[in-house]
Amino acid sequence: MLASVYNDGAPVTIGILGGGQLAKMSALAAYRLGLQVAIIEPAEESPAGNMTKHDFTEGWLSEPELERFIEASDIVTLENEFIPVPILERIAERRLVLPSPETMRLVQDKFIQKETMRASGIPVPEFAAINSVQEGYDFGKAHGYPFVMKTRTLGYDGYGNATVTRDNQTMVAFTRFTSDPDVPRQMMAEAFVTFQKELAVMVARNRRGELAVYPCVETVQENHICRYVLAPAPDLTAETRKRAQEIAVAAVEAVQGVGVFGVEMFLTNTGEILYNEIAPRPHNSGHYTIEGSYTSQFENHIRAVCNLPLGSGDLIAPAAVMANVLGKRIGSGTPDTVTALFRHDKVAFHLYGKRTSRVGRKMGHLTVLGASVEEALASAKAAEADLFW
Numbered sequence: 001m002l003a004s005v006y007n008d009g010a011p012v013t014i015g016i017l018g019g020g021q022l023a024k025m026s027a028l029a030a031y032r033l034g035l036q037v038a039i040i041e042p043a044e045e046s047p048a049g050n051m052t053k054h055d056f057t058e059g060w061l062s063e064p065e066l067e068r069f070i071e072a073s074d075i076v077t078l079e080n081e082f083i084p085v086p087i088l089e090r091i092a093e094r095r096l097v098l099p100s101p102e103t104m105r106l107v108q109d110k111f112i113q114k115e116t117m118r119a120s121g122i123p124v125p126e127f128a129a130i131n132s133v134q135e136g137y138d139f140g141k142a143h144g145y146p147f148v149m150k151t152r153t154l155g156y157d158g159y160g161n162a163t164v165t166r167d168n169q170t171m172v173a174f175t176r177f178t179s180d181p182d183v184p185r186q187m188m189a190e191a192f193v194t195f196q197k198e199l200a201v202m203v204a205r206n207r208r209g210e211l212a213v214y215p216c217v218e219t220v221q222e223n224h225i226c227r228y229v230l231a232p233a234p235d236l237t238a239e240t241r242k243r244a245q246e247i248a249v250a251a252v253e254a255v256q257g258v259g260v261f262g263v264e265m266f267l268t269n270t271g272e273i274l275y276n277e278i279a280p281r282p283h284n285s286g287h288y289t290i291e292g293s294y295t296s297q298f299e300n301h302i303r304a305v306c307n308l309p310l311g312s313g314d315l316i317a318p319a320a321v322m323a324n325v326l327g328k329r330i331g332s333g334t335p336d337t338v339t340a341l342f343r344h345d346k347v348a349f350h351l352y353g354k355r356t357s358r359v360g361r362k363m364g365h366l367t368v369l370g371a372s373v374e375e376a377l378a379s380a381k382a383a384e385a386d387l388f389w
């Protein structure tokens, strides 16, 4: 076990499972701290894989490739929460894996995740496991319509969710996700939350349990994909912000999380905060921290898994706004007018270096700091308006 990553002066290599933009931005932070990275991802030319000679492009399902990745890594983390737990356990026999396989087991299945949170006293919407269409009807009868049917595993950006507005939709929603015999899916149902805002808080926690807690932000979604992140979340009382941070910390502690975590919550129409879900990795709602905070979520993730002291997550400006740059077509991964963006000389532009775009795919993001969220959002929208695909 590594006592300190800087013990003997030899560069330490952080192995990252997944090679997308989250791994890329984590790798940038690692390099800045004098560390190196190894990437495993079942793809050539991944955004993070391209940054290192330790690029394992056959992915973790290939035994020999996984073996080579383990050999190249001193400590292992992930950017992808869908890595099967047995694979994480296998790596953990040889290397420290953070977040731990046990944390990932508690998080990967949304039903187990919600049970874990509820058992820790965290406020969650009513929910139940749904193992048959009849149990779906029973849930609707008990908790009313609409409700949300969710796949317990492998859901992202709303894929895996269906809103059931009346009883005769239960069967369709259930069979839609469970009819493929090759992809066995377990389902759960959750009461529909009428919310004013969706909130998120990033929390970094190291192996000693030390914390860095970022501000409460508002996430604005369109078609289930995050469009904007507003930091700090506007129009909230100080008490609500603090409550969101407390719930986020409790959620990370409930799963004994080490690393950085994004905790998503609802602010209901009655002013209550309800937990939605936790991302056991750097999260889109924390990208603004690269320019907006003393210490970015990526740096604190690396520090946390290396058991280093954490940096402050406080904002360095009154406000920061992040806008996702989403693909608008199938084609090149670079917008046609990309250079126009650089004329906005106070906008920080990140292009992830993905080879191809798809409609709705996260291709990059931009961040603007400002004297207020309104001002920063207006600048972000002006910059976005110059991007054409």
Ligand code: ADP
Binding pocket: 125, 148, 150, 155, 156, 157, 158, 159, 160, 161, 190, 191, 192, 193, 194, 198, 221, 224, 264, 276, 277
């Ligand atoms: P994913 O894992 O796909 O991101 P989530 O469970 O976070 O799935 O749901 C995606 C979005 O669906 C949420 O951001 C929210 O807008 C909406 N949603 C999820 N659960 C509920 C709920 N119980 N009530 C109302 N809306 C919900």
